[in-house]
Amino acid sequence: MSNIPADLKYLSSHEWVRVDEDGSLTVGISDHAQSALGDLVFVETPDVGRQLKAGEAFAVVESVKAASDVYSPVSGEVLAVNESLVATPELINQAPYGEGWLMKLRPSDSSELSKLLDASAYQAVVDAAH
Amino acid sequence: MGLRTPLYDTHVAAGARMVDFGGWDMPVNYGSQIDEHHAVRRDAGMFDVSHMCALDLTGSRTREFLRYLLANDVAKLKTAGKALYSCMLNEQGGVIDDLIVYYMHDSWFRMVVNAGTRDKDIAWIRQQAIAFSVEVKVRDDLAMIAVQGPNARSKVVSVLGEATQSALELKIFSGAELGGYFIARTGYTGEDGFEVLLPKEDVAQTWRTFHAAGIAQCGLGARDTLRLEAGMNLYGNDMDEAQSPLESGLAWTVAFEPTERNFIGRASLEAQQRAGLSRKMVGLLLEDRGVLRSHQPVIVEGQPNGEITSGTFSPTLERSIALARVSVAAQGSVKVDIRGKHLVARIVSYPFVRNGKACIEL
Known part of the structure; x- marks a missing residue:
């Protein structure tokens, strides 16, 4: 689970x-x-200061198996990226919600946050994928 | 729902991530794919390869038939149990499949062909076999486990018992029927080991016994990184019916000698040689950070020049490696287009890794 x-x-x-x-x-x-991705071996992060739109691909995470785009949840400016992932992309496997974070973002339109899923809605997405 | 091997339930119970592979539901990994890869390079790991198709060819003219059917020459097989890797070509010299053929005795050869090409292979072989009165029997009653790694052979024999003891004396690329198993010292990882053909009723129990003996369960993900490090082609990625073995790094498997042997595709390959080959298969080592993948364009002196046919992150080298089909003149440093960025890669001879050791300079 x-x-x-x-x-x-x-x-x-x-x-x-x-x-x-x-x-x-x-x-x-x-x-x-x-x-689902498996062992991560490479992460391409955005430049700090980049302006992102909601739904825009901002990073690529690559496992041994495949490359996958990562999308920005809301519009805003990139404040920081996780530099540790350059040398240790496996942090994402080990602690996806902790040391494996990808970026910090300053949202430009906080109303966009209301469109995101809460945990139970996301659980339903995951369950539907099985 | 896809096709299932007799080990399907075993994989699911072990928590494997199952994916579609050529119409089969197969385990891609059980946990960390990289750990599974290292288990094979450093100790012993096993793969369910029961989706591959074993065929028994029988009849007094079987050797003569195979000398016509295959680009490599089974006349090289003089000792019972000896194996040969070969391409099976169409008349245009394109690769229908690559396979292993074992010489069992003078009127019996065994072949193992790829899962994804199974139906067209069987149809093609049966069509060609008519003129030679060779019977082609599909051995769907057999399952197959590949056990690979420096400690693979000793662990297999310790589990299978006394009757299989002499398997330790098998030479590389040879097999024998021992105690109800067909055991061959072959594989697809660049490590020593066995491929074991056995009755499918027995395979789940044997798998459990192997696992209890410390042989790691490995999925098709690790199988792919291992074979690519070992510089072994994957059918459908690195060659197919539109590609010649001469432009797929497989010229070494085509036996042009003796010149009087006619085989399917020979005339086309000779015509290609007379006209001059335009492309070749090379190994690539990525100098920049990133991961090479199939179909990424290769760029030489600013111009597009072929593409990657297989690429991955190499767990052993901790660098990205690939096979690529490029012009024959390409050498030295090239670029690869990865999502619009041109990253530097170096052409290297392969294999990249054999028997646990790097074969290229990093």
Whole structure:
């Protein structure tokens, strides 16, 4: 069973979003996604400062098996990327909701957050995939 | 629902991630694909390869038939149990399939062909066999487990018991029927090991026994990274009916000598040689960070020049490697187009890894 923390928001394309205290967002891929991809070996992250639109591909995660795009949950500016993933992409496998985070984002339109899935809605997406 | 091997339930119970592979529901990994890969390079791992198709060819003219059917020459097989890797070509010199053929005795040869090409292979072989009165029997009663790695052979024999003891004396690329099993010292990983053909009723129990003996369960994901490190072609990726073995890195498997032997596709291959080959298969080592994948374009001196046929991250080398079909003149440093970025790769001779050791300079 994949782990789906209740305090996060999700996309049906398997990204998670955490709203931090200062209003910025932390984004990664879900436990289900990392498990489906298998051992991750390469991560291509965006440049800090890049302006993203909701649904825009901002990163590529590659496992031994395949490459997969990762999509931005909302519009905004990239504040930081997880530099540890350059040398240790397997952090995503080991801690998808923790040390395996991909980027921090400053949202430009916080109303977009209401369109994201809560944990139970995302659970339904995962269940439907089986 | 896809086709299932007799080990399907065993894989599901072990928590394997099942994927479609040429119409078969097969395990791609049981946990970490990289751990499974290392188990084979360092110790012993096993693969369910029961989806592959064993065929028994019998009749007094079987050897003569196979000398006509296959691009490699079964006349090289002089000792019972000896195996040969060969392409089976169409008249245009394209590759219908690549396979292993075992010489059992003078009126019996055994072939193992790919799962995805099974139906067309059987139809083609039966059609060609009529003129030679050779009977082709599909051995759907057999399952197959490949056990690979430096400790694979000793672990297999310790489990299968006394009757299989002499399997340890098998030479590389030879097999024998021992204690109800057909055991061959062959494989698709670049490591030593056995491929074991056995009655499908027995395979689940044998798999469990192997696992209990410390042989790791490995999926098709690790099988692919192992074979690519070993520089072995994958049918459908690295060659197919539109490709000649001479432009697929498989010229070494085509026996042009003796010149009087006629085989299907020979005239076309000779015509290609006279006209001059335009492409060749090369190994690539990515110098930049990233992962090479099949169909990525190769760029030489600013111009598109062929493409990658198989690419992956190499767990042993911790670098990305690939096979690519490029112009014969290409050498040295090239670029590969990965999502619009041109990354630097170096042409290297392959295999990349054999018997646990790197064969190229990083």
